[in-house]
Structures are given as structure tokens and as C-alpha cells.
Amino acid sequence: MRTVSNISQIRPIISSAKQRGERVGLVPTMGALHAGHIALMETARAQDDFVAISIFVNPTQFGPAEDYQAYPRQLEQDARAAQQAGVDLIFAPSAEEMYGEGFATYVEVEGLTEGLCGRYRPGHFRGVTTVVAKLLNIIQPDAAYFGEKDYQQLIVIRRMVNDLNMPIEIVGVPTVREPDGLAISSRNRYLSDEERAVAPCLYQALQAGATRVRQGATGAEAAEQVKEILAKEPLLRVQYVEAVHPETLQPAEYGGPPMVIAAAAYLGAARLIDNIIIEEGTDDA
Numbered sequence: 665m666r667t668v669s670n671i672s673q674i675r676p677i678i679s680s681a682k683q684r685g686e687r688v689g690l691v692p693t694m695g696a697l698h699a700g701h702i703a704l705m706e707t708a709r710a711q712d713d714f715v716a717i718s719i720f721v722n723p724t725q726f727g728p729a730e731d732y733q734a735y736p737r738q739l740e741q742d743a744r745a746a747q748q749a750g751v752d753l754i755f756a757p758s759a760e761e762m763y764g765e766g767f768a769t770y771v772e773v774e775g776l777t778e779g780l781c782g783r784y785r786p787g788h789f790r791g792v793t794t795v796v797a798k799l800l801n802i803i804q805p806d807a808a809y810f811g812e813k814d815y816q817q818l819i820v821i822r823r824m825v826n827d828l829n830m831p832i833e834i835v836g837v838p839t840v841r842e843p844d845g846l847a848i849s850s851r852n853r854y855l856s857d858e859e860r861a862v863a864p865c866l867y868q869a870l871q872a873g874a875t876r877v878r879q880g881a882t883g884a885e886a887a888e889q890v891k892e893i894l895a896k897e898p899l900l901r902v903q904y905v906e907a908v909h910p911e912t913l914q915p916a917e918y919g920g921p922p923m924v925i926a927a928a929a930y931l932g933a934a935r936l937i938d939n940i941i942i943e944e945g946t947d948d949a
């Protein structure tokens with residue numbers, strides 16, 4: 665496994681892999697690798713001949729009051745985890761390498777970015793799509809892998825890749841959870857013991873909402889039920905609970921699946937997001 669930090673080093677490595685006829689997969693990350701990232705890498709490993717990951721804490725997707733400075737940076741530890749997962753290449757650029765002097769070009773997906781997290785994190789998705797477009801351009805993979813935990817991000821990136829005619833398959837990978845249901849996230853490390861004990865209630869409430877949807881409830885009814893359950897937990901500050909159509913992300917005004925119920929809540933300093941995908945004729949994802 666190689667680790668490189670310059671864009672100019674990447675191109676010959678990827679070209680050689682492609683000349684050997686290899687299919688290239690990319691897992692974009694911000695590092696602090698955990699079981700969720702490992703699942704992305706293992707999915708890529710199973711589908712591609714050459715697996716690259718990027719590790720870059722992207723400044724343009726953090727708001728001024730968010731945790732850009734505090735976000736964990738642990739390249740050596742991440743490199744060990746990536747090697748164990750069978751990764752071939754780590755691209756770990758500096759902020760200067762990615763956003764050189766005079767940088768002025770941003771990629772923005774309209775509509776899909778306006779609701780859910782987009783409503784509370786202005787500019788966040790513009791930062792995500794800009795950096796992901798750059799990473800896809802730099803590495804030119806055949807496929808790129810994103811977690812379903814960041815459901816809105818996954819849908820927004822699919823839209824961008826489609827709209828910009830990028831010949832890249834975007835693969836969504838199911839959320840990895842702790843045994844008690846808490847979605848694994850780099851931000852879980854901000855939780856105190858007391859907050860950690862409370863955290864699984866987010867997914868439990870979403871599961872209760874999903875049961876209502878499978879019984880025919882509308883998105884608004886299901887979201888209301890989730891909010892009522894979460895309101896009983898004094899440590900939790902709910903930012904939003906919304907039920908939306910899985911592709912358009914528009915409010916699900918109809919009854920029954922398909923639907924995604926998505927939620928964001930603060931537990932102390934940690935902003936947790938989670939969702940449940942309710943497909944037609946199947947159990948929840």
C-alpha cells in the first residue's frame with residue numbers, strides 16, 4: 665500500500681492500474697476510520713481490482729461554528745486500518761494541495777440539498793460536492809463508495825455524477841451499527857458515557873416510525889411519532905425528523921413505503937444523524 669499527498673503522484677499510479685486492465689474503486693473519507701469505513705473498503709475490495717481511499721478533512725464542508733479544527737486527524741492509525749482492509753493506495757492531500765491560491769470553482773446541486781441537513785448546515789453540501797467532484801476528477805475511479813448513514817449526501821452525489829456525466833458508478837453501502845443500534849460515526853467519540861447510553865434511542869425511534877409506515881402511516885404521521893419518542897429523552901436536542909421520498913427527498917405526503925425517515929439530534933457536543941430506509945415489500949434497511 666502506498667500513501668501519497670500530491671495530485672501529480674496520483675495520475676501515473678491510477679494510469680498504470682488501468683493499463684493493467686484493473687477496475688479502480690475509490691472510498692472518499694475524512695479519516696478517523698471506523699467500522700463504517702471498513703465496510704466501504706471491503707465492499708470496494710470485493711468489487712474492484714485496485715482500491716484507493718482518500719483521507720482529507722475538507723474545510724469547505726464545515727460551517728464556521730462546526731468542528732473542523734477539532735475533527736480527529738490520525739493518519740498513521742488510519743493507514744494501518746486501511747492496509748488491513750486491503751487498500752492499495754491512500755491519497756492524503758493537504759488543504760493547500762486541494763484548494764490552491766485563487767481557488768474559485770464550486771459544484772452545487774440544487775433542490776436535493778435544500779431540506780434535511782442542508783437546511784441546518786448552509787454551504788455544507790456545496791463543500792461536499794466540490795471536494796467529491798475534485799476527488800473523482802483526480803483519481804478517475806470506475807466506482808466510488810458512500811455510506812447510507814449520510815443518506816442525503818449519497819443522493820446528492822448520485823445526482824451530481826449523473827448531471828455532470830461522470831462515468832462513475834456510485835455505490836451506497838448500508839449503515840454499520842453498534843450492537844445496540846447506534847450508527848457508527850467518527851463523531852460518536854464526542855459522547856460522554858451518559859450520552860452514549862442514551863444515543864441508541866435515535867435509531868429505536870426511527871424503527872418505531874418505520875413500523876408505522878409499514879402499517880400505512882403517512883410521512884408526517886411517522887415523523888411525528890419519532891419526535892414524540894425522542895422528546896421523552898431530556899439529553900437529546902432534536903434538530904429535525906423528516907420522512908421523505910428516497911430519491912426526490914421531497915416530504916412523503918403519501919402513506920406507506922417507499923420512504924426514508926431521517927433525523928438529526930444533538931447529544932451534548934455531538935451532532936448525530938441517522939435514517940431508516942423503508943423499501944416496498946421488504947424489511948427496513
Ligand code: PAF
Nearest residue numbers: 692693694722792795814
Ligand atoms: O462522508 C464524508 O466523510 C465526507 O463528506 C466526504 C464524502 C469524504 C467528503 O469530504
